[in-house]
Each structure stands twice: as C-alpha cells, then as structure tokens.
Amino acid sequence: MLGVYIHFPYCRKRCPYCDFAVHARQTIPQDRYADTVVQECAARAPLFSGRRAQTLYFGGGTPSLWRPDCVERVVAEIRRTFQLATDSEITLEANPDLLPGETLAALLKAGINRLSLGAQSFSTKSLQLLGRLHQGETIRQAMKNARAVGFQNISIDLMFALPEQSTRALDRELDQVLALKPDHISLYSLTIESRTAFAALVRDKKMVPLEDDKQAALYEQIQRRLGEAGFEQYEISSYARPGKRSVHNSNYWRQGEYLGLGSGAHSHRMIDNGGSERFSNPRSVDDYFAMTFDETWPSTKFGSYETLDRAQVEREAIWLGLRELDGIDRRVFQGRFGADLVIRHGPVVDRLVEQNLIYVTNERIALSSRGVLFADEIGARFLSEP
Numbered sequence: 152m153l154g155v156y157i158h159f160p161y162c163r164k165r166c167p168y169c170d171f172a173v174h175a176r177q178t179i180p181q182d183r184y185a186d187t188v189v190q191e192c193a194a195r196a197p198l199f200s201g202r203r204a205q206t207l208y209f210g211g212g213t214p215s216l217w218r219p220d221c222v223e224r225v226v227a228e229i230r231r232t233f234q235l236a237t238d239s240e241i242t243l244e245a246n247p248d249l250l251p252g253e254t255l256a257a258l259l260k261a262g263i264n265r266l267s268l269g270a271q272s273f274s275t276k277s278l279q280l281l282g283r284l285h286q287g288e289t290i291r292q293a294m295k296n297a298r299a300v301g302f303q304n305i306s307i308d309l310m311f312a313l314p315e316q317s318t319r320a321l322d323r324e325l326d327q328v329l330a331l332k333p334d335h336i337s338l339y340s341l342t343i344e345s346r347t348a349f350a351a352l353v354r355d356k357k358m359v360p361l362e363d364d365k366q367a368a369l370y371e372q373i374q375r376r377l378g379e380a381g382f383e384q385y386e387i388s389s390y391a392r393p394g395k396r397s398v399h400n401s402n403y404w405r406q407g408e409y410l411g412l413g414s415g416a417h418s419h420r421m422i423d424n425g426g427s428e429r430f431s432n433p434r435s436v437d438d439y440f441a442m443t444f445d446e447t448w449p450s451t452k453f454g455s456y457e458t459l460d461r462a463q464v465e466r467e468a469i470w471l472g473l474r475e476l477d478g479i480d481r482r483v484f485q486g487r488f489g490a491d492l493v494i495r496h497g498p499v500v501d502r503l504v505e506q507n508l509i510y511v512t513n514e515r516i517a518l519s520s521r522g523v524l525f526a527d528e529i530g531a532r533f534l535s536e537p
C-alpha cells in the first residue's frame with residue numbers, strides 16, 4: 152500500500168510544547184507552496200512508479216490555514232499521478248478556530264472526506280497553558296459546522312497527562328469529547344520535547360511533568376471510558392468507532408510505503424533486497440523552496456537519507472506492528488521474513504512473556520494490557536536485541 156502525506160508547515164503561532172517542522176507566519180505564500188508541492192509530486196512520482204495511492208493525508212503545521220483551492224489543486228494532482236480512488240480516505244488536520252461552514256464546504260468539495268480536529272482540551276485553563284488560540288466552545292462550533300456541511304468521518308485529538316491533571320479533570324474532558332460523537336479519537340500524553348518552551352520551564356523548575364504512575368492511571372481511565380462508550384482501541388493512542396480506523400496511519404504501523412511531500416516530510420520505500428529507504432525533505436521551508444527536484448534526491452544533501460537492510464526492516468516491523476493492539480500476525484510475518492517471529496526472536500519474546508508485557512497465541516503476538524503502558528520500551532528491546 153502507498154500513502155501520500157503532504158506537510159503544510161505554517162501555523163499562526165508556535166505552541167510551547169511543539170517541536171514539529173513548523174513556521175509561525177501571519178502571511179503565508181499559499182500559491183507558491185501549492186506550486187512547489189505539485190512540482191515535487193511530479194518529480195518524485197517515478198520513485199513510486201506502478202503504485203496506486205490508497206490514502207492522502209494533509210498534516211502540519213496547520214493545513215486548515217491553506218486556502219481550499221490550493222488543497223483542491225494538490226488533491227487533483229495526487230489523484231492524477233497515483234490513481235487515488237474517489238472513495239479513498241483523504242484527511243486534513245484542522246485547528247478548530249477559523250473553520251466556518253464555507254471553508255469546510257470548500258474543503259469537502261476539494262475532496263477532503265476525513266477531518267482531524269486538533270482540540271487538545273476543552274478546559275480554558277489547559278488551552279491557555281498549551282498556548283492554543285481556541286476555546287471549548289470553538290471546538291463544539293467547528294464540529295457542528297463540519298457535520299452540517301456533510302463530513303461523516305471526524306477524528307478529535309486530545310492531550311492528557313498535563314501538569315497536575317487529576318482523574319476528575321480528565322473525566323470532564325472525556326465527557327465533553329464523547330458528547331460531540333466523533334468517529335475517532337486520538338489521545339496523546341504531553342511529552343516534554345527538548346528545545347521547546349516547555350522544556351525550558353521544566354529545566355527552570357517552573358513546570359513539573361505529571362508523574363509516571365499518575366500518567367498510567369489516566370491512560371487506564373481513558374481506555375475504560377472510551378471502551379464503555381463503544382470505541383475500540385486499535386493502537387496505543389487511537390480509538391475508533393467500528394469501521395472508522397485511520398487507514399493512513401495503519402499503513403505506517405504495517406510498514407507500508409509512503410511518499411511525503413512538502414518541507415520536513417518523510418518518505419519510505421521498499422527496495423529490491425528486502426531492505427528499505429527512508430528519506431526526508433529539509434525542515435526549513437526556505438530550504439525546501441530552494442531545492443531543485445532532480446536526480447540528486449533522495450540524498451543527504453537535502454534533508455536526510457538512510458537505508459535499512461533486511462534485518463533492520465524485520466526488527467522495525469515488530470516495533471511498529473506491536474503498536475497495533477491486534478499485534479502481529481505470525482503467518483504474515485513468516486511469509487514476509489521467512490521465519491516464525493517467536494522462534495527467530497525467542498529470547499526477547501520469552502522474557503517479555505515472563506514479564507507479562509506481551510502474549511503469544513498460535514496466530515499472533517501482541518502487547519498485554521500491562522504491556523500497552525510500556526509500548527515504546529518493548530519496541531526498543533526488539534530494535535536493540537543482539
């Protein structure tokens with residue numbers, strides 16, 4: 152499967168916890184950025200020749216700041232180049248502010264059929280802390296507008312594990328998100344990334360991250376509440392109503408191929424010897440505009456480039472595959488890598504089973520309910536095993 156990702160790097164301001172490849176701008180070169188992405192798409196297409204794209208995803212940054220006619224041009228270009236089917240999942244990340252009905256209707260007309268609303272919180276105090284420009288009421292209005300114009304697939308992003316967050320405060324957040332009846336919810340814990348304003352506050356002891364055991368308790372509360380509300384947890388941070396899993400994100404966890412266009416965007420392509428290539432564009436939009444889309448790409452000259460051999464691809468397949476709660480299908484793994492996972496990685500598997508972090512059946516290997524809390528550490532053990 153091929154997924155296409157378009158990175159839109161502009162935001163109105165940088166949030167204090169964010170380390171993404173973004174630029175805070177009041178004036179955005181809307182057409183120039185669309186022209187460059189379209190030009191890049193044409194230049195990159197031969198690297199993925201013969202593939203049909205199954206999904207398209209506009210991430211950022213704040214792609215809802217892109218004029219809908221620019222979005223429409225890019226959608227049309229991807230459809231033409233990669234035969235993207237009309238009913239394919241086409242997602243756009245949107246901030247709840249600045250989403251009037253006309254903009255949403257124009258995005259729907261442009262081909263967007265799935266919205267990912269960056270709500271983050273409904274609490275005025277938390278939204279202020281996170282440096283967000285909207286209010287709880289703005290989220291409700293955006294959701295209402297989106298449903299009114301005809302969006303039938305809407306995901307809401309929320310953050311949890313904010314400093315001092317209590318179980319009661321989280322309950323209030325969950326009550327409000329469930330009242331909006333989204334199709335999908337992503338819940339991310341606040342991570343303090345180095346080189347952010349939050350990292351400086353933590354360093355200066357002006358902010359105290361929530362303790363690990365409290366974070367774990369909130370995570371279990373989320374699993375329980377969303378499960379009771381009819382959401383299926385299918386990945387560490389992702390919960391969906393039946394039939395509404397994110398197809399685009401599932402492709403990442405299944406190690407599918409993807410083409411990333413735009414500044415800072417990452418791509419992944421399988422190569423003949425069972426290995427793969429990963430490469431990215433420069434994070435700076437000025438460097439991206441300065442790129443020449445010729446045979447020098449992919450290379451380390453612009454952005455990053457690395458190859459993975461077959462053994463590295465196999466380990467990454469386990470690391471990524473365990474993020475999905477269904478885990479890894481042992482028969483599929485054997486077909487792909489020529490050996491049973493449990494036999495090939497026996498010592499690590501045995502230790503993790505003993506520690507009750509994963510479970511193994513005849514068909515699959517997956518994280519246990521305790522293991523879900525330590526997914527990153529478990530994945531790292533497969534990546535670093537001797």
Ligand code: SF4
Binds near residue numbers: 162164171173212269
């Ligand atoms: S809106 Fe999103 S991408 Fe932009 S700075 Fe805030 S968190 Fe980062």
